[in-house]
Amino acid sequence: MAEQVKVALIPGDGIGPEVVSEARRLLAHVRTLGGPVVQTTTFDLSADRYLRTGETLPDAEFEQLRDGFDAILLGALGDPRVPDHAHARDIVLGLRTRLDLYINLRPIRLLHPAHGALKGDPAIDMVVFRENTEGLYTGIGGQFKRGTADEVAIEAELNTRKGVQRIIEAAFDFAATHGRRRVTLADKSNAMRHGHDLWQRVFAEVAAGYPGIEASHLYVDALVMEMVRDPSALDVIVTNNLFGDIITDLGAQLQGGMGLAASANLHPGRPGLFEPVHGSAPALVGTGSANPLAAHLSVAMMMRQVGFPTVADAIESAVATCLAEGHTTPELGGTLSTSEVTDHLLSSL
Ligand code: IPM
Ligand code: MN
Secondary structure: OOOEEEEEEEEEOOOHHHHHHHHHHHHHHHHHHOOOEEEEEEOOOOHHHHHHHOOOOOHHHHHHHHHOOOEEEEEEOOOOOOOOOHHHHHHHHHHHHHOOOOEEEEEEEOOOHHHOOOOOOOOOEEEEEEEOOOEOOOOOEEEEOOOOOOOEEEEOOEOOHHHHHHHHHHHHHHHHHOOOOEEEEEEOOOOOOOHHHHHHHHHHHHHHOOOOOEEEEEEHHHHHHHHHHOHHHOOEEEEOHHHHHHHHHHHHHHOOOHHHOEEEEEOOOOOEEEEEOOOOOHHHOOOOOOOOHHHHHHHHHHHHHOOOHHHHHHHHHHHHHHHHOOOOOHHHOOOOOHHHHHHHHHHHO
16 A cells, blocks of 8 residues: 655645645645655644634644644745734744754756746756754844834844754755765855854864865855856855845746745654745735646655655656646746646646
C-alpha cells in the first residue's frame, strides 16, 4: 500500500484559498506519480476568523499543527480589513518561530527564458537560505513617548551565534549535498559592526569545514546588483531574515514574477511549512487569474522534503512544460484561468 502523508492546509486570505484548492487537486494526484496518499486537513487561520472571533493562532491549533502532520501548506495571509497585519504576523511569523523553522529556503530558478525580468536569457539558478527566526523579525524593541514630537522607536536586530551558525551550516550542507560550488554570505558588515561581524566570523568557521565549496561574500547592496548584472554567477546565498525577505522578492521577478516563486520553511527532522511567496493579492480575488503555479511548486518542495524527490521533479518539469507551451494565467501572457492551468499541469503529468 502507498505511504500516507498528512498535510495541513491553511488557505488563509485573498487568493490563498484559490491557490490552495488547486494545490489540493495536485496533492490528490501525486499518488498516481508514485507519490504518497495525501490526507489533508484544513485549518481556518485567516483574517475572516480574526475579524469574527479575535483569534489568530490559538494554542490548541498550533499544537495540532506541530504534532499531527508531516507538512503544512499555507496559501497567503494579508487582508485590507486588517491594516496592521496583526493576524498575518501572528500566524506566519508565529508558525515560523514557534515551530523553530529556522531555514527559509527560496529557490530562484528561471524555468522558462521568456518569463524572466532580465534581457538576454541569462541562466538563473540560485538558492537563498534566509534565516527565519531572528534578525529584525523578533519584535524586540519598543516605543517611547509615542505620538509626541520626542518619539523614539527601537527595533532591535537579534543575532545569536546558534542561530547564525545553524543557517550557515544548512547552506553549506545543502551546497555539499546538491553539487553546488559556491556559498555567498550577504550581510552589511561594513555598516553593522556587531551583529554582522558575528555572521562574518561564523561564516569563516563553518566554511573551513567545507574545503570543496567556495565561500564568498558580498555586501547585500552589492549582491542585489549582482543578481541583476550577472545572476549566473550566484549559486547558494545565505543571509539574515530581512535581507532574505527583500532579495527573494527581487529573485521572484528574475524567475518570472510572484506567480512562480515557491518557498519552504524548514527545521531538518521536523514537519515543514510550504508557501507560495506571492501573498494574498486582494485585487485578484474572484477573477480566476491568480497563478496557481507557485503553490504547485511549493507542493513540489513539500514532496521532496517528505521523501518523494521523483514526484517533485515530475511536478517541476510539468510546470516548465506549462510555461513552455504558454498554458499560463494572463500575467505570464497566457489566457487560462487558475483552475485551467492546473488542468493542464495535471494532464501533462
Ligand atoms: C514573506 C512575507 C512575510 C515576511 C510577511 C508577510 C511578514 O513578506 O514571507 O516574504 O516578511 O517574511
Ligand atoms: Mn516577503
